[in-house]
Amino acid sequence: MDSKQMVLVTGASTGFGRLIAETLARHGHTVFATMRDPGGRNSKNAEEIRALAKRESLHLQVLELDVTDDASVERAVRSVVEQAGRIDVAINNAGYVLAGLAEAATTEQAQRIMDTNFFGAVRVNRAVLPQMRRQRGGLLLHISSGAGRVVIQSFGFYCASKFALEALAESYHYELAAQGIESSIVEPGAYQTPILGNIVRAADQERTETYGAAKAIAGKVSGVLTAAAGNAQEVADAVLQIVETPAGQKKLRYRVSAASLGVDEINAVSESVQAKVLEVFGLAGDTAYVHRSAAGAS
Numbered sequence: 001m002d003s004k005q006m007v008l009v010t011g012a013s014t015g016f017g018r019l020i021a022e023t024l025a026r027h028g029h030t031v032f033a034t035m036r037d038p039g040g041r042n043s044k045n046a047e048e049i050r051a052l053a054k055r056e057s058l059h060l061q062v063l064e065l066d067v068t069d070d071a072s073v074e075r076a077v078r079s080v081v082e083q084a085g086r087i088d089v090a091i092n093n094a095g096y097v098l099a100g101l102a103e104a105a106t107t108e109q110a111q112r113i114m115d116t117n118f119f120g121a122v123r124v125n126r127a128v129l130p131q132m133r134r135q136r137g138g139l140l141l142h143i144s145s146g147a148g149r150v151v152i153q154s155f156g157f158y159c160a161s162k163f164a165l166e167a168l169a170e171s172y173h174y175e176l177a178a179q180g181i182e183s184s185i186v187e188p189g190a191y192q193t194p195i196l197g198n199i200v201r202a203a204d205q206e207r208t209e210t211y212g213a214a215k216a217i218a219g220k221v222s223g224v225l226t227a228a229a230g231n232a233q234e235v236a237d238a239v240l241q242i243v244e245t246p247a248g249q250k251k252l253r254y255r256v257s258a259a260s261l262g263v264d265e266i267n268a269v270s271e272s273v274q275a276k277v278l279e280v281f282g283l284a285g286d287t288a289y290v291h292r293s294a295a296g297a298s
């Protein structure tokens, strides 16, 4: 496989997705920066990306992709394959935060966050995998979170969506290894992106009011995360390093943050427990890439 990759990134209008798209393109990769509504709400972001691509002669282009819409995902993937002939890397980055007491989130809000943060990756992975299988290689990269491994009060549905994403990505990691397709997970800590300014609040105010002092936890946590937030370019640089790691040598999990907050410990325990689980089911020998260390990216 050529060392320069054909990459699709979801949620590339702002934040990590935008930085990942620009960073990979600046390192010679061909990048499809996908986003919702590039002709409307995201037209300024789309134009800025196109202008950058022109100014710096990058192989970087914008495509419409709403991860909650099957037809939109399939259209975008078809367009990448028609134009580039292959897809080497799919980066499942699109996501948002729903915060507030778990009981105060409506069922519809709970479904909506799963539809983006979890089913979004389900749709994208199902759309790209037949092409990766034809190529006999590829990488599914999942932008999870430290909140995919530890639970933060008042961020319960966000954590649930990322825990679900972690389980799916790990399952793919085992199941696809024999076909030469890798599945890895990035677990960022808090970073400066628009995400905390775009938090969706749990809508049931009446339920929230019954909690007394606990109803202030979401605000307190957001304050701590904002104060701790690092430079988001660190995550884009880590993704570049992962994408450029030779096939077959990538780890399952990469924590990216200044502090582990226990995520490394959980990953280490999980790795040895999963090894035993594979053994119990007589599957340990079936997977080519299992048990690569889960410690930080650097």
Ligand SMILES: NC(=O)c1ccc[n+]([C@@H]2O[C@H](COP(=O)([O-])OP(=O)(O)OC[C@H]3O[C@@H](n4cnc5c(N)ncnc54)[C@H](OP(=O)(O)O)[C@@H]3O)[C@@H](O)[C@H]2O)c1
Binding pocket: 010, 011, 012, 013, 014, 015, 016, 017, 035, 036, 042, 065, 066, 067, 068, 093, 094, 095, 096, 097, 116, 143, 144, 145, 146, 187, 188, 189, 190, 191, 192, 193, 194, 195, 198
């Ligand atoms: N920043 C952090 O501290 C942090 C830490 C850990 C993990 N993460 C994860 O990193 C990922 C990127 O977040 P960010 O921090 O870079 O925040 P961000 O700047 O708000 O980016 C989120 C992106 O997801 C997109 N998106 C939301 N719903 C979508 C949909 N239905 N279809 C397509 N795109 C959609 C947004 O697009 P629109 O512009 O159309 O809304 C935006 O481009 C998320 O999965 C987040 O959970 C962030």
